[in-house]
Amino acid sequence: MLPAYYYLILSAALFVIGALGVLIRRNPIIMFMSIELMLNAANLAFITFSRYQRTLDGHIFVFIILTVAAAEVAVGLGIIVSIFRLSGDINIDDLNSMKG
Amino acid sequence: MLTELIIFIILGVVSVGTAVAVVLSKNPIYAVLLLVVNFFTLAMFYLVLSAQFIAFIQVLIYAGAIMVLFLFAVMLLNMTGAIEDVRDELPAQKWLAVIFGMVLLLLAAAALLTGAFKTVPKGGPLPVNFGTSAPIGRLLYTDYLLPFEATSILLLIAMVGSIVLAKRRR
Numbered sequence: 112m113l114p115a116y117y118y119l120i121l122s123a124a125l126f127v128i129g130a131l132g133v134l135i136r137r138n139p140i141i142m143f144m145s146i147e148l149m150l151n152a153a154n155l156a157f158i159t160f161s162r163y164q165r166t167l168d169g170h171i172f173v174f175i176i177l178t179v180a181a182a183e184v185a186v187g188l189g190i191i192v193s194i195f196r197l198s199g200d201i202n203i204d205d206l207n208s209m210k211g
Numbered sequence: 212m213l214t215e216l217i218i219f220i221i222l223g224v225v226s227v228g229t230a231v232a233v234v235l236s237k238n239p240i241y242a243v244l245l246l247v248v249n250f251f252t253l254a255m256f257y258l259v260l261s262a263q264f265i266a267f268i269q270v271l272i273y274a275g276a277i278m279v280l281f282l283f284a285v286m287l288l289n290m291t292g293a294i295e296d297v298r299d300e301l302p303a304q305k306w307l308a309v310i311f312g313m314v315l316l317l318l319a320a321a322a323l324l325t326g327a328f329k330t331v332p333k334g335g336p337l338p339v340n341f342g343t344s345a346p347i348g349r350l351l352y353t354d355y356l357l358p359f360e361a362t363s364i365l366l367l368i369a370m371v372g373s374i375v376l377a378k379r380r381r
Contacts, residue, residue, distance in 0.1 A: 123319035132234035134308035162260040182369035189376035
């Protein structure tokens with residue numbers, strides 16, 4: 112069996128790629144996909160720890176994260192579509208009407 | 212050991228490559244399809260780590276349901292062209308993001324390589340049926356009953372919220 116840090120470093124790399132995607136891109140759909148990348152990186156870390164500790168608790172956490180991701184995508188894409196209907200444009204820099 | 216290393220390297224290269232391509236791609240449809248490939252490689256990792264049920268759920272929910280939602284949104288908004296980088300209000304953010312991202316990666320790698328995770332795991336067999344649906348379901352309905360019920364409330368809220376958002380105003 113490979114040492115655990117192989118999988119953990121891969122998970123960290125995927126997380127950093129997702130974080131960079133959120134910071135660099137201006138397309139809200141790509142930003143959403145980067146958030147999904149980060150959630151999946153966390154899932155990989157959970158499964159790795161679960162395997163190496165030989166308990167099933169990490170699997171439960173992954174299950175709940177999956178549910179949260181599904182709910183987040185449904186609501187978030189609904190918000191993006193309704194913004195697009197209202198303004199016809201979804202550049203993320205223009206969405207500052209809630210700015211204080 | 213050697214076969215597992217070879218599998219890890221192949222899957223890891225595909226996984227990181229598709230993740231980078233998702234972040235850099237100009238066309239959102241290509242990004243969605245590359246992300247599906249990335250989710251499949253993660254499901255393979257889960258299989259290697261003997262989490263069969265989670266691997267199946269990953270393919271079913273992430274690569275199936277969630278990515279279909281993304282494809283719907285991309286096609287509904289007709290975003291096949293490049294909508295961005297017409298103007299950049301914060302040009303310094305990209306370079307700062309890359310620099311701090313590298314710092315974050317180095318910190319995480321240093322913490323993992325010098326910490327307690329470096330030890331090779333103890334041998335020994337897994338419990339019977341590890342990672343199949345029966346023990347996960349038993350755990351979910353006994354020890355984790357409260358988070359499970361909270362999840363149902365979350366799903367209800369998300370359902371109501373997306374209906375309210377999708378309703379056309381008069």
